[in-house]
Amino acid sequence: MLSLLILVIAAAGVVAPVLLAAVAASRGAPEPAASVPAPIGAALPVAALGLTWRRHRAVLTGRGPRVLWLGEGDDVRYGRAYKLARETLRDVGFSWGTAESDNGVMQPVCWEDPAAPEAAMDYALAAADEALAEDDERLAAEAAQALRNADLDAALNGEARRADLAALRESLDTQLWAWGTRKRQVAEALLAEAPGAGGVPRSGAARLARDLVAEVEAGIAATRARAAEHPDQDWLTRADDPAVREAVHAAVRVLTALDEDQASVRNRSGWGQSHSRLGHVLAGLETLSVVEASHALAAVHRHRRQLPPDFRRAVFGTEA
Incomplete structure (x- = not known):
């Protein structure tokens, strides 16, 4: 009696899905995707195109039954292969897609046709591997040429x-x-x-x-030109005295020597930013012309408190 009951249950497990599908077809309703079993023995090569392929589910599509496989791992090689041999790979079901209908992450997928001859999959994968090998050779040749070009460039320039x-x-x-x-x-x-x-x-x-x-x-050069061609009218008369020109040139060099930070820090030592370039330019000249001395007098007067009294007296005629 127990054996007969088991036999009935097993038969129901096989017949019931078939009857449900027939009823659904008679009513014009689409068959549920879960009712399509994956064919026994259907599988992709474990490491095809550099990925690990996992059987996700069987699906009944508008083009017939398919088995959805998900590619897992680093997809760089797959992306290159898909770009190089797109049509060949698409013919056997490879593409990019999501595992879920919404909020899924794009990843390599394969919609395997269980009815397709096994040789079709083998041919597509072989064609992709060949395309990758040719591309690897091209990239290696380009890298070698780039290295030769770099060596030549280094030698020449x-x-x-x-x-x-x-x-x-x-x-x-x-x-x-x-x-x-x-x-x-x-x-x-x-x-x-x-x-x-x-x-x-x-x-x-x-x-x-x-x-x-x-x-x-x-x-x-522009600073030097301005200092040589456009006098500071306020100091032009005093700059006409040769002794004053010599004294102010010495004062310029003193302030320049104090300008160790080259006006990059506000420390009341040396030139400020507004006179740093002019001061260094004037300090580098062998002598000062009348026009150049007029600019030197204006710049030194701004920083006169850093000079000893005798310097101020020689330059300006007073220690004040």
């Missing part, structure tokens, strides 16, 4: 680029007063940048270094 960075370093070390804060930060970043192939500075870094140094030199 290395010394010039090193010279550009050395000139930048020298300008910062000797003329920091002529560098604005922003330019100074950019210059220091360039000098700290890792070199390119062969230990040679990159072309962009060398070009920017040249441009920065040229801008600073142009600024210094």
Whole structure:
């Protein structure tokens, strides 16, 4: 009796889904996806296209029964293969999709057709692997050529680029007063940048270094030109005295020597930011012309309290 009951239950488990499907079809209703079983033995290669494939569920689609597989792992290789052999892979069901109808994460999927010949899947995977191998060869050849180009570039342009960075370093070390804060930060970043192939500075870094140094030199030249061509009328008469010109030039050099921070810190020592470039430019001249001395007098007068009384007397005729 128990054996007969088990037999009836087993038969019901096979027949009932078939009867339910027939009734649903007679009423014009779509068959539920869960009613389509996955075919026995259906499977993708475990590591196809660099992923681990997991059977998710059987689905009845508008194109017939399919088995949905999810690709798990690093999908970089799959993405390359799909780009290189898209049509071939799509023909056997590979694509990008989500496991759930909403809020799912895009990932590699395969809608396997259980009725398709096994050779079709094998052919598609082989074609993708071949496309990847050819692409790997292309990338390797491009990398090798890029390395050869970099070596050649280093041999042809290395010394010039090193010279550009050395000139930048020298300008910062000797003329920091002529560098604005922003330019100074950019210059220091360039000098700290890792070199390119062969230990040679990159072309962009060398070009920017040249441009920065040229801008600073142009600024210094403009300051020198203004100091030489456009006198400070308030001090022009006193600058006409040779003794005053000599005394104010010495005072300029004293204040420049005190300007160790090159006007980068407000410490009442040396020049302020408004006179730093002019002061350093004038201090570097062998002698001062009348026009240059008129600017020197204006600049020194602004910072006169840093000078000893005898300096103030020699420059301005009074210690006050």
